[in-house]
Amino acid sequence: MAVLRADARRNLNRVLDAAGEAFAECGADVSIDEIARRAGVGHGTVCRRFPTKDSLMAAIVGARLEELAEAADQLLERSDAGAAFEELVWHAAELFNRDRALFDGSSRCDGFSEVAEAKQQLNDKLERLIRKARRAGTLRRDVSAPDVGAMIGSAIQAATHTDDPDAWRRYVRILLDGLRPPPRKTTTQRR
Amino acid sequence: MAVLRADARRNLNRVLDAAGEAFAECGADVSIDEIARRAGVGHGTVCRRFPTKDSLMAAIVGARLEELAEAADQLLERSDAGAAFEELVWHAAELFNRDRALFDGSSRCDGFSEVAEAKQQLNDKLERLIRKARRAGTLRRDVSAPDVGAMIGSAIQAATHTDDPDAWRRYVRILLDGLRPPPRKTTTQRR
DNA sequence: GAATAAGCGGACGCCGCCGTCCGCTTAGCT
DNA sequence: AGCTAAGCGGACGGCGGCGTCCGCTTATTC
Numbered sequence: 001m002a003v004l005r006a007d008a009r010r011n012l013n014r015v016l017d018a019a020g021e022a023f024a025e026c027g028a029d030v031s032i033d034e035i036a037r038r039a040g041v042g043h044g045t046v047c048r049r050f051p052t053k054d055s056l057m058a059a060i061v062g063a064r065l066e067e068l069a070e071a072a073d074q075l076l077e078r079s080d081a082g083a084a085f086e087e088l089v090w091h092a093a094e095l096f097n098r099d100r101a102l103f104d105g106s107s108r109c110d111g112f113s114e115v116a117e118a119k120q121q122l123n124d125k126l127e128r129l130i131r132k133a134r135r136a137g138t139l140r141r142d143v144s145a146p147d148v149g150a151m152i153g154s155a156i157q158a159a160t161h162t163d164d165p166d167a168w169r170r171y172v173r174i175l176l177d178g179l180r181p182p183p184r185k186t187t188t189q190r191r
Numbered sequence: 192m193a194v195l196r197a198d199a200r201r202n203l204n205r206v207l208d209a210a211g212e213a214f215a216e217c218g219a220d221v222s223i224d225e226i227a228r229r230a231g232v233g234h235g236t237v238c239r240r241f242p243t244k245d246s247l248m249a250a251i252v253g254a255r256l257e258e259l260a261e262a263a264d265q266l267l268e269r270s271d272a273g274a275a276f277e278e279l280v281w282h283a284a285e286l287f288n289r290d291r292a293l294f295d296g297s298s299r300c301d302g303f304s305e306v307a308e309a310k311q312q313l314n315d316k317l318e319r320l321i322r323k324a325r326r327a328g329t330l331r332r333d334v335s336a337p338d339v340g341a342m343i344g345s346a347i348q349a350a351t352h353t354d355d356p357d358a359w360r361r362y363v364r365i366l367l368d369g370l371r372p373p374p375r376k377t378t379t380q381r382r
Numbered sequence: 383g384a385a386t387a388a389g390c391g392g393a394c395g396c397c398g399c400c401g402t403c404c405g406c407t408t409a410g411c412t
Numbered sequence: 413a414g415c416t417a418a419g420c421g422g423a424c425g426g427c428g429g430c431g432t433c434c435g436c437t438t439a440t441t442c
Contacts, residue, residue: 004388004389005387005388005389005438005439005440006439006440007388007389007390007438007439008388008389008390008439011389011390031428031429031430032429032430032431033428033429033430036391041390041391042390042391042392043391043392043430043431044390044391044392044393044431044432044433045389045390045391047430047431047432048389048390048391048432051431052430052431053429053430053431107352140365142361143361143365146353147353147358147361147362150349150350150352150353150358150362151346151349151362151365153349153352154342154345154346154348154349154362155342155345157345157348157349158338158341158342158344158345158346159341161298161337161341161344161345162337162338162341167338167341170333170334170338171338171342174331174334174342174366174369174370175365175366175369176369177368177369177371177373178365178366178367178368178369178370179365179369180368182368195418195419196408196409196410196417196418196419197409197410198408198409198418198419198420199409199418199419199420202419202420222398222399222400223399223400223401224398224399224400227421232420232421233420233421233422234400234401234421234422235401235402235403235420235421235422235423236419236420236421238400238401238402239402239419239420239421242401243400243401244399244400244401383442384441384442385440385441385442386439386440386441386442387438387439387440387441388437388438388439388440389436389437389438389439390435390436390437390438391434391435391436391437392433392434392435393432393433393434393435394431394432394433394434395430395431395432395433396429396430396431396432397428397429397430398427398428398429399426399427399428400425400426400427401424401425401426402423402424402425402426403422403423403424403425404421404422404423404424405420405421405422405423406419406420406421407418407419407420407421408416408417408418408419408420409416409417409418409419410415410416410417410418411414411415411416411417412413412414412415
């Protein structure tokens with residue numbers, strides 16, 4: 001694993017690209033054969049690098065989640081916590097919408113350290129963002145980071161059941177509206 | 192099909208019961224063998240009545256959707272449209288939560304007339320309920336009946352990805368909050 | 383350019399699942 | 413009770429997918 005022959009490295013990259021694309025387009029149920037076909041290699045080559053289909057998915061999903069965690073990191077710098085939270089939600093939603101397997105994969109592959117750690121990272125940062133947004137009064141108090149992740153994923157999945165290609169935007173909008181502090185009759189206004 | 196021998200009818204009922212239970216517990220991917228095992232019959236018996244696994248699922252899903260449509264019918268009588276709408280959402284959510292295959296099945300099996308018709312019925316009634324709730328000012332205007340169905344189902348599915356057994360209630364609560372008319376700066380109040 | 387080991391990929395075996403088929407059983411009728 | 417056809421269920425074949433293995437190819441080193 002340390003040093004890889006030039007052709008091997010090239011094939012590995014092809015496989016990773018093809019897998020990312022195939023999972024995104026077809027969901028978590030694409031066959032290894034399909035991925036190998038897209039990569040232009042035999043499926044033996046795929047199975048040599050990744051002893052299991054799940055381990056391949058874990059590599060893809062882990063990378064995506066890390067990207068998302070980085071985005072969260074940058075958004076933590078923002079002064080407007082409410083807007084930062086919304087922006088992260090939109091970012092995640094776009095990602096989930098583009099990659100049909102990401103949501104399934106992130107739960108299915110959390111036995112793999114790459115995915116588990118990336119999720120941990122992301123959840124920590126999201127949790128901090130949530131606390132900031134709560135303090136700013138733009139977010140209800142009874143949701144945690146995993147809740148938000150799950151609900152974004154669910155909104156995207158819901159949209160795939162319709163024929164409106166922009167449904168996911170409406171659903172995320174609705175979700176964000178629902179995530180605001182519920183109006184109370186006797187509002188205990190902060191400040 | 193018209194007249195069924197007594198043992199055949201008994202076995203058919205067993206199969207339907209077992210299938211309902213198995214789909215509910217295990218999701219749409221239970222094997223026919225598992226269903227047959229639960230019913231105490233050979234899997235040949237299952238396949239004779241239902242030439243396809245999907246046709247069996249369609250029978251189950253169709254029945255569930257019809258029940259739901261009936262509930263919607265009764266709720267249409269209510270004077271408080273907002274409360275009626277919410278109650279239907281909760282009813283559907285409970286159903287989806289109890290039956291893991293219902294949501295998947297209702298889209299997978301809409302090639303079957305039983306499911307297609309039941310969905311049509313349900314959607315019509317839900318649409319009427321939505322219009323009433325809109326007029327009552329308790330529901331945003333940019334959602335249709337299929338939207339609501341898809342969002343409920345997906346929210347439930349999302350909740351199964353968490354370890355909190357009551358997560359689905361919170362998610363539905365949030366969804367309902369999000370479905371209220373969004374607060375506008377210059378509200379054009381009716382009446 | 384020769385030696386060598388890393389890498390390749392298709393053939394193979396295994397598994398679970400689905401749907402069919404046919405010899406045996408049994409309900410229903412007389 | 414006897415007859416008959418409806419019904420039963422397990423055996424069977426086929427399919428798709430996954431992971432392994434081994435004979436061949438090719439990059440790399442000297």
